[in-house]
Amino acid sequence: xxxxxxxxxxxxxxxxxxxxxxxxxxxxxxxxxxxxxxxxxxxxxxxxxxxxxxxxxxxxxxxxxxxxxxxxxxxxxxxxxxxxxxxxxxxxxxxxxxxxxxxxxxxxxxxxxxxxxxxxxxx
Numbered sequence: 001x002x003x004x005x006x007x008x009x010x011x012x013x014x015x016x017x018x019x020x021x022x023x024x025x026x027x028x029x030x031x032x033x034x035x036x037x038x039x040x041x042x043x044x045x046x047x048x049x050x051x052x053x054x055x056x057x058x059x060x061x062x063x064x065x066x067x068x069x070x071x072x073x074x075x076x077x078x079x080x081x082x083x084x085x086x087x088x089x090x091x092x093x094x095x096x097x098x099x100x101x102x103x104x105x106x107x108x109x110x111x112x113x114x115x116x117x118x119x120x121x122x123x
Contacts (some may be wrong), residue, residue: 040065068087078120097115
């Protein structure tokens, strides 16, 4: 009977930890999404310019010393080109550009520079 109580106690503690971690990710995801839009606005882009913002989280990446948060932004005028960011040290940090099919090196550099300069969506 004592083993059963210990097992139930451990199970409840583990369940509480899992729920707390999931809630933390949900709250942080919302905060990071808002912070990403703010960072984009500071660079000269509006919310209407953005087609999609996807935020992915991984505790495994954190354990392995990779980026815990990965953020991809796709703009309306540049479909299928993804601008990658990470959230680290309370900052949104630009990481690079990718697309499917893969861009040439010169195109990646061009997109990166135009994004950093705020001239990406200029016609």
